Structures are given as C-alpha cells and as structure tokens.
Amino acid sequence: MLKAMLSEAWLAMGANRLRTALTMLGMVIGVGAVVIMMAIGQGAQYAVQQTISTMGSNLFIVLSGSFTTAGVRSGSAGAPTLNVADGAAIAELDGVSNVAPTHQGTRQLVYGSQNWSSQVIGTTPEYLDARAWNIVNGAGFGDSDVRSATRVALIGKTVAQNLFGDDDPIGKTMRIQQNPFVVIGVLGSKGQNLDGRDQDDTVIIPLSTAQRKVFGTPFLGSVRMIMVQADSAENMPRVMDSVTSLLRQRHRLREGMPDDFFMRNLSAAAESEAETTRTMSILLGAIASISLLVGGIGIMNIMLVSVTERTREIGIRMAIGARQKDILTQFLLEAVMISFAGCLLGLLLGLAIALGINAFTGMVVVISGSAALVAFAVAATVGIFFGWYPARKAAQLDPIEALRYQ
Amino acid sequence: MAEPVIRVVGLGKSYATAAGLFPALKGVDLEVRPGEYIAIMGPSGSGKSTFMNLLGCLDTPSIGDYYLAGENVAHMEKDALAVLRNRTLGFVFQGFNLLPRMSLQDNVALPLVYAGADKESRRAAACELLDKVGLGKYADSLPNRISGGQQQRVAIARALVNKPRLILADEPTGNLDSHTSEEIMRLFGELNAEGITIVLVTHEPDIAAHAKRQVKFLDGQIVSDHLTGQTA
Numbered sequence: 147m148l149k150a151m152l153s154e155a156w157l158a159m160g161a162n163r164l165r166t167a168l169t170m171l172g173m174v175i176g177v178g179a180v181v182i183m184m185a186i187g188q189g190a191q192y193a194v195q196q197t198i199s200t201m202g203s204n205l206f207i208v209l210s211g212s213f214t215t216a217g218v219r220s221g222s223a224g225a226p227t228l229n230v231a232d233g234a235a236i237a238e239l240d241g242v243s244n245v246a247p248t249h250q251g252t253r254q255l256v257y258g259s260q261n262w263s264s265q266v267i268g269t270t271p272e273y274l275d276a277r278a279w280n281i282v283n284g285a286g287f288g289d290s291d292v293r294s295a296t297r298v299a300l301i302g303k304t305v306a307q308n309l310f311g312d313d314d315p316i317g318k319t320m321r322i323q324q325n326p327f328v329v330i331g332v333l334g335s336k337g338q339n340l341d342g343r344d345q346d347d348t349v350i351i352p353l354s355t356a357q358r359k360v361f362g363t364p365f366l367g368s369v370r371m372i373m374v375q376a377d378s379a380e381n382m383p384r385v386m387d388s389v390t391s392l393l394r395q396r397h398r399l400r401e402g403m404p405d406d407f408f409m410r411n412l413s414a415a416a417e418s419e420a421e422t423t424r425t426m427s428i429l430l431g432a433i434a435s436i437s438l439l440v441g442g443i444g445i446m447n448i449m450l451v452s453v454t455e456r457t458r459e460i461g462i463r464m465a466i467g468a469r470q471k472d473i474l475t476q477f478l479l480e481a482v483m484i485s486f487a488g489c490l491l492g493l494l495l496g497l498a499i500a501l502g503i504n505a506f507t508g509m510v511v512v513i514s515g516s517a518a519l520v521a522f523a524v525a526a527t528v529g530i531f532f533g534w535y536p537a538r539k540a541a542q543l544d545p546i547e548a549l550r551y552q
Numbered sequence: 553m554a555e556p557v558i559r560v561v562g563l564g565k566s567y568a569t570a571a572g573l574f575p576a577l578k579g580v581d582l583e584v585r586p587g588e589y590i591a592i593m594g595p596s597g598s599g600k601s602t603f604m605n606l607l608g609c610l611d612t613p614s615i616g617d618y619y620l621a622g623e624n625v626a627h628m629e630k631d632a633l634a635v636l637r638n639r640t641l642g643f644v645f646q647g648f649n650l651l652p653r654m655s656l657q658d659n660v661a662l663p664l665v666y667a668g669a670d671k672e673s674r675r676a677a678a679c680e681l682l683d684k685v686g687l688g689k690y691a692d693s694l695p696n697r698i699s700g701g702q703q704q705r706v707a708i709a710r711a712l713v714n715k716p717r718l719i720l721a722d723e724p725t726g727n728l729d730s731h732t733s734e735e736i737m738r739l740f741g742e743l744n745a746e747g748i749t750i751v752l753v754t755h756e757p758d759i760a761a762h763a764k765r766q767v768k769f770l771d772g773q774i775v776s777d778h779l780t781g782q783t784a
C-alpha cells in the first residue's frame with residue numbers, strides 16, 4: 147500500500163514539474179546554505195584548533211615586572227624581578243608539568259656567505275616539552291648544556307632553509323652576534339601562530355649561553371620570562387593562583403603591595419579565538435536555517451494549492467473507500483518527497499560549492515557526516531511539519547462537497 | 553426471502569440554512585432485496601440526491617436507521633463508513649470521475665489499493681474487469697484517450713472491482729448521448745442478470761424503464777413505488 151502511494155506521490159510531483167522544481171528550490175537553497183556554512187564554520191574551527199595545538203596546551207607565562215625611572219615606565223619584563231631560582235621553585239608546585247625560563251630577542255644569524263635575522267630563544271630543555279615541539283633531525287640539548295653554557299643551537303625549518311639551503315645543517319657552525327654556535331638539531335614544522343608569525347623562524351639555544359653571549363643581562367640568573375605548563379586545563383586557574391602566592395612570598399611582597407610580575411594565559415587567548423569562530427558558525431547556521439524555514443513555508447503553500455486543485459480527486463478517492471488517514475498519508479508523502487528530493491540536491495550543491503571554495507580560495511572546509519545527517523533530519527521535519535496542515539485539510543474534506551467541486 | 557441488502561426505516565435528513573432547518577428528506581422507508589434493479593426518480597429538489605448520499609454512506613442521517621447488509625450504519629464513524637464504501641458498495645457517477653493521471657488499469661484497481669490488496673492481485677482483477685466491459689486493450693491508456701461511454705464502462709469496472717453487494721449509479725447516462733446511454737444501460741442489465749443489485753438515480757423515464765422497479769421521490773418523500781410496466 148505504501149509502495150502504491152509512493153508511486154502515486156511520484157506521479158503527482160511529475161504532473162506539474164516546474165511547480166515541483168520551484169518548490170524544491172527553496173529546500174535546495176536552504177539545505178545548501180546550511181551545508182556550506184557548517185563546512186566553513188567547522189573548517190575555521192579546525193584551523194584554529196590546529197594552531198592552538200602547535201602552540202602547546204595549558205600554557206601561561208610569567209613576565210618580570212616593570213620599573214619606572216624618572217617618570218618613564220619600562221613596560222612589562224623591564225625590571226629584573228624574576229630569576230632562575232623562581233623557575234625552579236615553580237617546578238616544585240603541584241599541577242605543574244613543565245617550567246622553562248626563557249629569554250628571547252631578534253638577532254642576525256650568519257653562515258658562510260648567508261645571513262638571516264631571526265628570533266633567538268634562550269631556554270631550558272623543558273621548553274620543547276611544554277610546547278610539544280619535536281626534533282626531526284639531530285638531537286636537543288640537555289641540562290648540562292644549560293649549566294655549562296655551551297654554544298649549541300636548535301634551528302627551525304625556515305632558518306634552515308634560509309641559512310643552509312640544501313645543505314645538512316647538523317654539525318655546521320653558524321654565528322649569532324659574532325659567537326659561533328654548532329647546530330645540533332632541526333625542529334619540526336609548526337607553521338603560523340595566531341598572530342600570523344612564522345613559528346619555524348626560530349633558533350633555540352641554552353638559557354645561560356643566551357644570557358652570557360647573546361643578550362647580556364644586568365644580573366646573572368635573572369630571567370625576563372618563565373613559561374609554565376599546567377598538567378590539565380582544569381588545573382590552570384589553581385596553578386596560576388599558587389604561582390602568584392609563591393612568587394609574592396619569594397619576592398617578600400607584603401599584603402597590599404602590587405605584584406612585581408605579570409602573568410599571561412596563552413591558551414585562553416587561543417580558546418577565545420576558537421570560541422569566536424564557534425559563535426560565528428552557529429550564527430551562520432542560524433541564518434542558513436531561516437532559509438530552510440522559508441523553503442518549508444514554500445512547500446506548505448504549494449501543498450495547500452495542490453489540495454484545493456485536487457479537491458475532486460480527493461472526493462473520488464473517499465467515495466471508493468479512502469479513509470482519512472489514507473488521504474493524510476498521501477499528501478504527507480508528497481510533501482516529504484519534495485522535501486527530501488530538495489534536501490538531496492541541496493546537499494550535493496552545498497558539497498560542490500564547499501569543495502569549490504576550498505579549491506579556489508584554499509580556505510579550510512570540513513565536511514562531516516553529521517552536517518549531512520542534520521540537513522536530512524531537518525528536511526524530514528520540515529516536510530512533515532509543513533505538509534501536515536495541508537494534508538489534514540485534505541483528509542477532513544467532506545466527501546459530498548469534494549465530489550461536487552468543479 | 554433473503555435478507556434485504558438495504559433496509560431504510562424512517563430515514564430523514566435536515567440541513568441548516570439561513571432560513572432555518574430545511575428538511576431535505578422526511579422519513580423514508582424502503583427495502584431493497586438482493587438481485588433487485590431499482591430506478592429512483594424525481595425532479596431536482598425532491599430529495600433523491602440526499603437519499604443517494606445516505607445510501608452511499610457518504611453522509612449520515614439526522615434521524616432514522618439504515619441497515620446495509622443487515623448492519624445499522626446510521627451512526628458510524630467516518631473511517632468505518634469509508635471501509636463500507638470500499639468493501640460493500642460500488643459507485644458510478646454522472647461525470648465518470650476517473651483520475652486523469654492514472655492508466656485505466658490503475659483507475660480500476662484503485663479501490664483495491666485502499667482495501668490493502670497486493671500489486672499482483674490488483675493488476676489481475678483490474679485486467680479481468682476491463683476485459684469484461686470490453687476495454688481490455690486500453691488497460692495502459694489514460695482516461696482522456698477514450699470516449700465518454702468508454703470512460704463510464706471503466707468507472708463501472710472500478711465499481712465492480714471489490715465485488716460489492718450493491719452498485720449505486722447517480723445519473724450514469726447524464727453526460728452521454730442516447731446511443732451510448734443504451735449501451736451503458738445494456739451493461740447494467742447484464743450485470744443485474746448476473747445477480748448484482750443495482751440502485752440507479754435518473755430523471756429520464758426512458759432510462760428508468762430499464763430497471764425492474766421504479767421509486768418516485770417528491771418533496772423529500774416517496775410518492776410511488778412500483779414494478780416497471782405496472783402503473784402506480
């Protein structure tokens with residue numbers, strides 16, 4: 147019986163092809179828009195998540211405080227209020243998985259006839275763990291290198307390309323500030339960070355070497371920045387609190403005195419960016435679903451016209467024994483079929499456009515089965531919801547009136 | 553004597569109009585036995601259409617009882633009436649009322665769809681009946697490909713497809729010329745000869761003369777009821 151009704155619904159749809167196609171178009175555009183928006187939104191979210199994961203997770207930094215000389219304020223990390231011992235003390239706290247004091251700046255690198263300006267980071271071996279940074283070629287330096295201030299360097303991919311070209315940089319000697327450094331490892335690629343800066347344009351050297359040979363420091367052992375990694379996102383606030391109280395205690399700050407250091411939550415910035423894209427894609431999805439709603443109203447409109455046009459047919463069907471639910475099913479099936487066909491076309495159109503956007507603009511799009519599933523569920527719901535009223539109207543016609551209808 | 557196919561007792565129907573309640577049918581009694589062939593006659597407004605709608609279970613009476621094949625259907629629910637129309641009755645209309653988008657075979661088989669028959673048995677029954685009314689070779693044509701008289705034959709085939717107890721025909725020749733009308737009436741005569749009970753509404757005495765019994769309506773009441781050939 148359902149099979150017979152399906153083929154009847156198919157016939158009815160085919161009887162007025164242009165009208166059916168136009169009605170379907172509403173659904174096609176609606177579903178297509180939802181699919182495209184979800185693909186772009188999820189793509190943006192994916193791109194942000196990728197960036198976050200290259201930065202390292204659950205990170206925050208402690209910067210040394212500012213100072214004021216004759217009314218001129220230095221900005222953060224101007225005063226030498228943090229030292230390596232602070233870092234060691236932080237490492238003892240609960241919930242801290244890695245601590246890396248760092249000192250960084252931009253310096254000119256020279257190798258043979260090539261030179262290149264790059265970011266130089268002086269730090270401890272924990273830095274690589276905190277940022278989940280691996281070494282693809284060669285090896286890293288150890289604590290002994292930091293203790294004895296050896297002149298070894300790890301270089302990023304961009305530095306390797308610009309300075310060494312096709313040569314294998316391992317074991318080669320390059321100069322930073324006239325000081326020779328032996329390249330012992332090449333870092334894995336991390337790409338851009340959230341600011342768009344190339345994270346691979348980096349040289350990493352032992353902290354002590356950096357302070358003594360490259361940057362210089364007013365007080366040996368002081369650091370401008372300590373990177374801290376908490377063992378989980380939930381522990382972040384607690385760890386930040388305990389670092390604050392530890393440092394205040396170590397720096398002998400009394401109640402009421404301001405902190406002589408700053409703290410920045412790196413992950414929070416990235417997460418807020420992710421949140422923004424998520425909100426954006428929800429918003430876009432909401433706008434797209436409005437067009438689905440409009441498509442649904444189009445279906446309802448055409449079904450009402452169809453019921454009026456076919457009043458006599460409904461009367462005949464009732465006279466030869468169609469029950470109310472038979473008529474209801476028939477018209478509901480038609481609405482759902484239009485809705486589903488529109489949804490299928492919309493899905494294909496949306497996928498084609500999303501892939502086109504990806505191919506022509508390079509924008510990341512993520513096509514997920516869940517988006518397709520959502521679109522189909524919505525189409526079925528729209529078909530049944532907007533088909534229900536016209537179908538019920540048809541089913542409740544009086545057979546005598548319907549038969550008399552011209 | 554066999555149980556009557558139709559037994560109507562004090563059947564009345566009133567409609568609400570702007571001028572108040574209008575009694576279209578004022579307490580009618582009638583019995584139709586199996587194998588009978590009755591013509592219901594009367595001018596327009598005499599209540600014969602109202603009476604046919606009630607007989608056809610398309611409408612429910614205001615008062616009185618209607619026993620169809622022994623069962624009182626006067627107060628049945630809509631869906632129960634739909635099942636009765638499907639299983640017990642066959643309709644033939646003045647305007648043929650075939651569905652234009654369906655082949656003749658599908659038109660004839662449509663009542664079986666609502667009866668829940670499977671595709672194969674629907675096809676077999678439809679073909680058999682189209683052959684019976686002489687249109688087997690047009691089974692796959694659409695209704696607009698054949699003449700009015702042929703369309704009415706298809707409609708009769710559709711009325712027969714569920715093997716009903718009773719055929720109700722409402723002005724079946726109203727849209728046909730006299731020659732074609734004769735053919736249709738001959739077909740009804742043959743069906744009746746096979747034992748099928750027929751109730752026919754017409755205002756033409758020539759057509760009514762084909763029936764075995766004639767019932768005349770006037771002002772919502774039966775004014776005469778006699779066998780054809782006898783005077784009232």
